[in-house]
Amino acid sequence: EVHYPEQLNVVDELVDRHVREGRGDNVAIYFEDWTLTYEELQEQVNRMGNALHDLGVGAGDRVVVRFPNRPEAIVSCLAVQKIGGVALPSMKLLRAKELEYIINNAEASAVIVYDDLLDEVENALPDLETVDDIVVAERNGIDHSYHSYDELLDDASDELEASETARDDLALMLYTSGTTGRPKGAIHTHRNVLATADSYARYCLEPTEDDVFGGNPPLPFAYGYGDLVTFPLRFGASTSLVEDAEPADLLEAVDTHGVSVLCSIPTGFNQILSRHPDGPEEYDVSSLRLGLSAGEPLTPTTFENFKSEYGIDLLDGIGTTEMLHIFISHRHDEEIDPSATGFPVPGYECKIIDPDTGEDLERGEPGLLAVRGPTGIAYWDRPEKQIEVNEDGWSIPGDIFVQREDGRLEYKSRSDDLIISSGYNIPGPEVEAVIEEHESVSEVAVVGSPDDQRGEVVKAFVVLRDDASASDELVTELQNHVKNTLAPYKYPREVEFSENLPRTETGKIRRTELREQEH
Numbered sequence: 273e274v275h276y277p278e279q280l281n282v283v284d285e286l287v288d289r290h291v292r293e294g295r296g297d298n299v300a301i302y303f304e305d306w307t308l309t310y311e312e313l314q315e316q317v318n319r320m321g322n323a324l325h326d327l328g329v330g331a332g333d334r335v336v337v338r339f340p341n342r343p344e345a346i347v348s349c350l351a352v353q354k355i356g357g358v359a360l361p362s363m364k365l366l367r368a369k370e371l372e373y374i375i376n377n378a379e380a381s382a383v384i385v386y387d388d389l390l391d392e393v394e395n396a397l398p399d400l401e402t403v404d405d406i407v408v409a410e411r412n413g414i415d416h417s418y419h420s421y422d423e424l425l426d427d428a429s430d431e432l433e434a435s436e437t438a439r440d441d442l443a444l445m446l447y448t449s450g451t452t453g454r455p456k457g458a459i460h461t462h463r464n465v466l467a468t469a470d471s472y473a474r475y476c477l478e479p480t481e482d483d484v485f486g487g488n489p490p491l492p493f494a495y496g497y498g499d500l501v502t503f504p505l506r507f508g509a510s511t512s513l514v515e516d517a518e519p520a521d522l523l524e525a526v527d528t529h530g531v532s533v534l535c536s537i538p539t540g541f542n543q544i545l546s547r548h549p550d551g552p553e554e555y556d557v558s559s560l561r562l563g564l565s566a567g568e569p570l571t572p573t574t575f576e577n578f579k580s581e582y583g584i585d586l587l588d589g590i591g592t593t594e595m596l597h598i599f600i601s602h603r604h605d606e607e608i609d610p611s612a613t614g615f616p617v618p619g620y621e622c623k624i625i626d627p628d629t630g631e632d633l634e635r636g637e638p639g640l641l642a643v644r645g646p647t648g649i650a651y652w653d654r655p656e657k658q659i660e661v662n663e664d665g666w667s668i669p670g671d672i673f674v675q676r677e678d679g680r681l682e683y684k685s686r687s688d689d690l691i692i693s694s695g696y697n698i699p700g701p702e703v704e705a706v707i708e709e710h711e712s713v714s715e716v717a718v719v720g721s722p723d724d725q726r727g728e729v730v731k732a733f734v735v736l737r738d739d740a741s742a743s744d745e746l747v748t749e750l751q752n753h754v755k756n757t758l759a760p761y762k763y764p765r766e767v768e769f770s771e772n773l774p775r776t777e778t779g780k781i782r783r784t785e786l787r788e789q790e791h
């Protein structure tokens with residue numbers, strides 16, 4: 273485990289250190305056709321930090337940062353952290369009611385927002401209890417009476433020493449989007465943020481200054497914050513931001529910014545493959561060395577298809593907002609078995625326990641995953657929830673895994689995605705991976721549907737590729753494909769064709785919604 277000094281400010285490590293050590297001219301951020309070097313990033317962070325300080329934002333204060341994936345989002349988060357505050361990035365699709373809950377729950381004192389996303393803040397405003405200042409960055413020149421982001425930058429000094437924060441002071445707060453219930457504020461310290469880079473990124477990706485991280489996970493998603501902020505800046509590399517998450521924009525960014533590590537979720541990689549079958553001919557993708565996938569399990573089909581089209585491995589990983597980033601993955605330089613998620617990331621320990629007794633299970637036996645490492649579960653105001661999910665420092669994210677004899681961990685399902693049909697335990701994602709192999713299928717979600725005889729039956733919601741059409745014959749074909757590949761009792765007795773699957777803003781399939789629809 274890395275030892276961090278008592279006094280630690282994440283921004284000193286991510287930005288100032290590079291300038292001090294002579295890397296100030298390296299590009300930190302690519303965005304559309306402009307770039308920000310480390311020195312320029314430092315200057316903007318200092319200006320915004322000074323401006324926020326002058327507005328009264330102090331140590332430990334929570335500041336909501338609400339932007340699409342743009343440089344101002346990074347500048348704002350780092351400015352807050354540099355003066356000892358806690359950055360709270362907000363998902364851009366959040367509506368007034370959700371924002372109101374989060375802002376009041378976090379007792380945030382300020383909001384920095386892009387004018388495209390101002391209306392929901394204004395709708396929430398009458399019910400906000402703690403916000404003193406709103407700073408608006410302008411694209412549309414909307415008339416407003418709040419502080420102007422650009423004017424604050426212009427008027428503030430560009431000299432700022434990082435606040436002397438302790439390593440265990442809070443730096444970042446991310447609300448879990450969850451699939452049900454109220455969002456929970458996962459809290460992370462200066463040390464936690466660096467630990468994600470010094471474990472997963474350092475060992476599994478081995479980044480260098482020459483790397484350019486790019487992709488479309490939103491920055492307020494822990495996965496996106498790590499991939500597109502913490503990792504590139506930790507290693508003096510560059511980040512390439514795209515505001516729109518369309519596959520064409522991603523390929524364009526790879527081509528123009530020379531992205532070497534492409535980060536997305538399985539749907540993102542599948543969309544690149546299906547919408548741009550000639551992607552490698554249309555765009556210069558020769559800079560790519562690796563892809564990162566998380567959010568949903570990556571199927572072997574997507575791994576193989578991407579490898580054959582783009583010539584790179586997609587590293588699957590599992591992480592959570594609470595653990596801040598990925599804790600199981602393969603390393604980029606080892607043989608990847610796409611049917612497994614990988615090994616525990618260096619610094620993390622994993623074990624599989626019996627869901628009922630909590631006892632450790634043998635290798636080969638499926639059970640609940642428990643994980644322990646340099647990051648861990650802590651919530652803003654929910655100590656009772658913390659106790660529920662933490663045992664002796666072990667976090668239980670709620671996933672069923674098997675640890676194979678070779679130590680690789682194979683994902684089976686979320687603990688609530690296990691379908692119990694006629695006494696058989698059937699992990700929904702295992703059936704999904706097989707259905708997805710079929711040439712007519714674009715996406716699929718499998719859930720249990722109540723059944724008088726069997727308790728539950730396996731039901732597949734299938735989104736077809738553009739060139740395929742729904743028919744009874746196709747249903748039988750899909751059922752036979754599962755019967756011929758897995759134990760026959762796992763085949764979907766019911767198949768429903770849909771236009772699309774319900775998803776969270778971070779791209780996770782809302783299986784709960786599909787399950788509820790069945791009741």
Ligand code: 3SK
Pocket residue numbers: 493494495566567568589590591592593594596597598
């Ligand atoms: O929630 C997730 O799926 C996730 C995956 C990787 C890293 C971080 C997160 C939150």
